[in-house]
Amino acid sequence: MSSSVVIGAGMVGLATAWHLQERGVQVTVLDRAGVAAGSSWGNAGWLSPGKTIPLADPSLWTYGPTALLDADAALHVPFRADPGLWSFLARFAAHGTRRAWERTMAALTPIDRMALECFDELTGSGVDAWTRQGPFIVGFTEERQSAGFLREVEGVVRHGQDVPLERVENPREVVPQLSDQVGVVYRMGGQRFIEPGPFVQALADAVVARGGTLRTDAQVTSLAGGSRPGVTLANGETLTADSVVVATGAWLPGLTRDLGVRTRVQAGRGYSFSVATEEPSRYPVYLPAQRIACTPYRGRFRIAGTMEFRGPDEPLQPRRIEAIVNQARSLMTGMDLEDRQDEWVGSRPVTPDGLPLVGATSAPGVYVAGGHGMWGIVLGPATGKLLAEQIVTGRTDPAIAPFDPLR
Structure with a gap:
């Protein structure tokens, strides 16, 4: 039986491990902190292929400069002397054109279209968890704000996805958490x-139940390719296998610098918290102008937002939570935004061109699965399935060919 070491116990790493098991591979999953300890825990949990689109678009040139001046801006860039960060931002901004958006959207569409069925494969084969249908409720304070969102949906449909969209005439009857200031509302199916x-915990449990090993105290300090690639842990222990998969999210650069992976991965940190609501929340809510995403979560309402370019290990910045609250205060009702629980920051792995890094590195037997930006949850199972196929058979599915980590 062949074997594989997967570094990273988030959605992407565990989905890759699960699909390697489907192909008869013995897996060991390593993580320095725990299951879903990175960006997999506190995000909005959206399985939304219709919103899995390029992060950089032409509107970046409008709101980007605000990120340096407005403390409440949805995109926040701390003003600091960091040549690497400014180099990344310059390349990221260069992709904020209509032509680049179309090119990136074309590359994302094939994997977007298979994303949901890959969740069904997991939940139908022993992963004890659920996915729930929307609809997603999308709100704006005025008509002109909706133009960019409608243009995005039109682009997604033009590239081959089905995204049902209709106007909601009485939004408070559907989502009582929206205030009267949200006057333009759409239902996205x-x-x-x-x-x-x-x-993600249920996925980890399934990997272990099927014979996999999960170690959540394992800090990988280095790795090497070869006929038996291996990893070295902080305690000096060495593990070898037939393949190694690096799925460490925003921490990818720490292990991939010498593997031919030249595309920079920058931590784009997102924040979230949960609040109680006077009436039960049933549907996800999206406020595009404020870039706030909300989801029912364990009887509460999780409110997530912001894109903050800092280091992945920097501490939570309370000012970013306050920024989300300030944006939401006039748009939400029937909740106490001061009584917050589960305040969280997670580092999403953002690439300048908006495409993930999935596939073989220059080191024999070593693969990368990451760089999904905001879309690691929705694309994780499909990524794991296609990468497992490549590892076992040597075939690269066309859906991940554009994500070549050596590009």
Whole structure:
């Protein structure tokens, strides 16, 4: 039986491990902190292929400069002397064109279209978790704000996805958590959501139940390719296998610098918290102008937002939580935004061109699965399935060919 070491116990790493098991591979999953300890725990949990689109678009040139001046801006860039960060931002901004958006969207569409069925494969084969249908409720304070969102949906449909969209005439009857200031509301179908932390834990449990090894005290300090690639842990222990998969999210650069992976991965940190609501929340809510994403979560309402470019290990910045609250205060009702629980920051792995890094590195037997930006949850199972196929058979599915980590 062949073997594989997977570094990273988030959605992407565990889905890769699960699909390697499907192909008869013995897996060991290593993580320095725990299951879903990175960006997999506190995100909005959206399974929304219709919103899995390039992060950089032409609107970046409008709101980008605000990120340096407005403390409440949804995109936040701390003003600091960091040449690496500014180099990344310059390349990221260069992709904020219509032509680049179309090119990236074309590359994402094949994996977007298979994303939901890959969740069904997991939940139908022993992963004890659920996915739930929307609809997603999308709100704006005025008509002109919706133009960019509608243009994005039109682009997604043009590239081959089905995204049902209709105007909601009485939004408070559907989502009582929206205030009267949200006057333009759409219902977006064809999307689902999960409770991400519990789902990823259920996936980890399934990997272990099928004979996999999961170690959550394992800090990998180095790795090497070869006929038997191996990893070295902080305690000096060495593990070897037939393949190694690096799925460490925003921490990818720490292990991939010498593997031919030239695309920079920058931590784009997202924040979230949960609040109680006077009336039960049933559906995800998206406020595009404020870039706030909300989801029912364990009887509460999880509110997530912001994109903050800092180091992945920097501490939570309370000011970013306050920024989300300030944006949401006039748009939400029937909740106490001061009584917050589960305040969280997670580092999403963002690439300048908006495409993940999935596939073989220059080191024999070593593979990368990461760089999904905001879309690691929704694309994780499909990524794991296609990468497992490549590892075992040597065939690269066309859906992940554009994600070549050596590009």
